[in-house]
Amino acid sequence: MKPIFPALALGILFFLSSCSSHLVRVKPYERGNLANPLMSPERDSLLLAMTNHAYFSREASFGGRGVGGGGCGCN
């Protein structure tokens, strides 16, 4: 059983070291695709406003949207 450990350790080392060259962070100058407006989760302003209104009306007690109101949906 014992001789397996060094082999396993070496195996893990090689496996992880090959990962490290691929798992790099996206550098600031490579963020062109991330900066594309299509990548924004809030690109439909009308849908966002409607969703926020429905959320605020139902969950007014949660607060946090920066608007006053009592949950009547009349804002």
Place this chain on the structure above:
Amino acid sequence: MKHIITIITAACLGLTMASAADVAVGSTMPNISSLLPGAALPKTAGKVVLVDFWASWCAPCKASFPAMARLQAKYASKGLVIIGIGVDDEADKYQAFAAKNKANFPLVHDSSHKAADFFNPPTMPTSYLIDRSGKIRYIHKGFKESKTEAEYTKEIEALLAQ
């Protein structure tokens, strides 16, 4: 077993952290023409050089162009050279931005990211101000409108006087 785990952890950490050192204040300016082969670059020997990394998708970069145009108009005759290095992946976006934001200083396209990989700018835009002896003296991360422009002016005037 404990030793093995320690060795593996140390090796993995070492591999993760083994990255090229960033260009820092005080380091010598590399030969830009070797990083941007084929680009038409102005002569920089004995001049104060402002190397600016920008991209078409970066809003502060767009805001920085009029400020740099003012610096170029004011200090070019006194020995300032501004080089704008565009890092867009797509050449048409680079060209569209360059055509829209007409710059009075030279713009070059770092399509292969060779220069960007070397300088490793920590944010967009990042600019490097180099003195007449070729040493990097100031690094500006980001562009904060009049605050950054005032800093540029102060630093450029000091470097031109040297």
